[in-house]
Amino acid sequence: MEERIDRKIKILCFTDTNSGRDVEMILPVRRFAERFLNCEFIHAVSFDIHRMYKVKPDIVFAPNTIGSNLYFKISRYAFEQNIPLFALISEGNFRTDGTFNYWGYNRDKKFYQDYVCCWSERTKKFLIEKEPQEKDKIVLTGGTGFDRYSIYKPGNRDAFLAKYKKPGYKKIIGYAGWAFGKLQHKRGVEELVFFLGGNPERLKWVEEQRALVRDTLKEAAINNKDTLFILKKHPQENSPERTAEVVNEMSELQGYENVLYLGEEEPLLDLIGICDLWTCFESTTSMEAWLMGKQTIFINPEINFNRDPNYKGSSIAENYNGFQSLIDEFYRTGKIASFFTDEKENARKELIKNVIGYGDGLNHIRAAYYLGKTIEKVKTAKPQYKFDFLYFLYHLFTVIGGVFYIRSFYRKLYKFNKHLWVFENYKMKGIEELYAKYSPFLDEFYVKKGVDEKFECRELIKLS
Numbered sequence: 001m002e003e004r005i006d007r008k009i010k011i012l013c014f015t016d017t018n019s020g021r022d023v024e025m026i027l028p029v030r031r032f033a034e035r036f037l038n039c040e041f042i043h044a045v046s047f048d049i050h051r052m053y054k055v056k057p058d059i060v061f062a063p064n065t066i067g068s069n070l071y072f073k074i075s076r077y078a079f080e081q082n083i084p085l086f087a088l089i090s091e092g093n094f095r096t097d098g099t100f101n102y103w104g105y106n107r108d109k110k111f112y113q114d115y116v117c118c119w120s121e122r123t124k125k126f127l128i129e130k131e132p133q134e135k136d137k138i139v140l141t142g143g144t145g146f147d148r149y150s151i152y153k154p155g156n157r158d159a160f161l162a163k164y165k166k167p168g169y170k171k172i173i174g175y176a177g178w179a180f181g182k183l184q185h186k187r188g189v190e191e192l193v194f195f196l197g198g199n200p201e202r203l204k205w206v207e208e209q210r211a212l213v214r215d216t217l218k219e220a221a222i223n224n225k226d227t228l229f230i231l232k233k234h235p236q237e238n239s240p241e242r243t244a245e246v247v248n249e250m251s252e253l254q255g256y257e258n259v260l261y262l263g264e265e266e267p268l269l270d271l272i273g274i275c276d277l278w279t280c281f282e283s284t285t286s287m288e289a290w291l292m293g294k295q296t297i298f299i300n301p302e303i304n305f306n307r308d309p310n311y312k313g314s315s316i317a318e319n320y321n322g323f324q325s326l327i328d329e330f331y332r333t334g335k336i337a338s339f340f341t342d343e344k345e346n347a348r349k350e351l352i353k354n355v356i357g358y359g360d361g362l363n364h365i366r367a368a369y370y371l372g373k374t375i376e377k378v379k380t381a382k383p384q385y386k387f388d389f390l391y392f393l394y395h396l397f398t399v400i401g402g403v404f405y406i407r408s409f410y411r412k413l414y415k416f417n418k419h420l421w422v423f424e425n426y427k428m429k430g431i432e433e434l435y436a437k438y439s440p441f442l443d444e445f446y447v448k449k450g451v452d453e454k455f456e457c458r459e460l461i462k463l464s
Contacts (some may be wrong), residue, residue, distance in 0.1 A: 009040070063090050143355070
């Protein structure tokens with residue numbers, strides 16, 4: 001990033017959807033690249049690999065190269081055509097005990113991207129130990145998708161309450177659901193048994209915990225009628241082929257006036273932002289809450305079980321009485337004393353470091369630094385842009401199917417019913433709407449950090 005590039009660098013960016021985790025990871029990097037690296041982004045659904053031939057980009061950008069067979073094909077196709085490839089890692093908080101397959105769908109077991117952008121020093125060190133011949137490619141950027149919790153402003157609280165016809169609440173507590181609903185179907189039970197170390201007898205423990213957490217939330221709702229409880233369903237507790245609602249630790253509380261039970265209707269950023277407290281049984285969303293300056297409570301009738309260590313940075317309530325005591329303390333004093341002990345503060349710092357690298361909002365700039373190095377290769381790269389007939393057929397399937405798309409009809413068609421996500425996302429209009437919404441927050445952040453005056457990123461960020 002020593003100098004600005006004289007001409008626009010065309011970047012073709014593939015994602016599965018118009019929104020969600022992968023898009024949120026990419027958009028901050030896009031904003032920095034368009035403002036400071038003279039780039040322009042073109043978005044395409046990952047199924048439409050032919051767009052690489054049609055657009056003829058300078059660089060291909062992907063959220064990962066291992067998460068699906070399509071992303072692997074994209075990475076290899078770009079490499080075969082000598083198109084520089086820049087990629088992030090969607091699931092960067094992976095286990096480093098040898099049980100995680102870091103190649104995923106990459107059956108070639110070769111890094112086709114110019115840089116492997118690790119979330120943490122822990123995962124970077126692990127990959128270098130496993131693939132020492134690739135050490136120059138393996139870099140530390142931090143998790144770019146987490147920057148939004150330090151930078152973006154959540155939606156308006158009053159507007160949210162009006163939208164759901166819950167006006168007047170001055171106190172709001174959020175709860176992020178665990179996957180208790182998996183008890184309701186075969187696939188979920190199999191996943192829970194795997195999580196429980198292969199012991200189906202432990203399913204009884206899961207049901208006991210579900211009931212205890214439900215009762216804690218129920219008593220809290222009954223005894224705090226002036227408080228709105230926003231209960232967010234876990235996004236992956238049902239199976240894709242199953243339409244029936246699951247019974248979890250929250251679903252039975254929907255009839256209470258001061259309870260709002262939500263799925264994926266609202267962005268997590270907005271939900272955490274409008275809540276005074278963020279709570280859960282077990283959820284990585286606690287880290288997002290910390291980045292937004294929120295205090296968190298884990299409702300844990302039993303603390304010691306196979307889990308992520310995020311609970312170490314939060315206050316713990318073992319039952320309703322403990323939960324109510326923490327709620328009362330927060331609204332009486334504005335803070336929960338147990339959340340701010342040195343032990344908890346240090347745990348949160350260490351967890352953020354070990355999981356996402358940095359919580360300063362600058363991870364996307366760290367990633368953009370290496371994107372800048374990839375851009376330098378554009379000057380000497382000689383892309384070949386080969387035509388592939390199979391990918392052309394994919395393209396026709398995408399475009400023609402998208403033009404005539406009617407969800408209720410396509411759900412009944414063989415092959416088409418497995419590709420509804422392609423037709424619903426192929427135009428990528430939703431990405432531009434999100435980009436327009438988020439760009440002002442990023443621009444304000446750049447002014448605050450003096451990015452224009454410190455364009456050389458090494459003045460802004462710590463690099464590996």
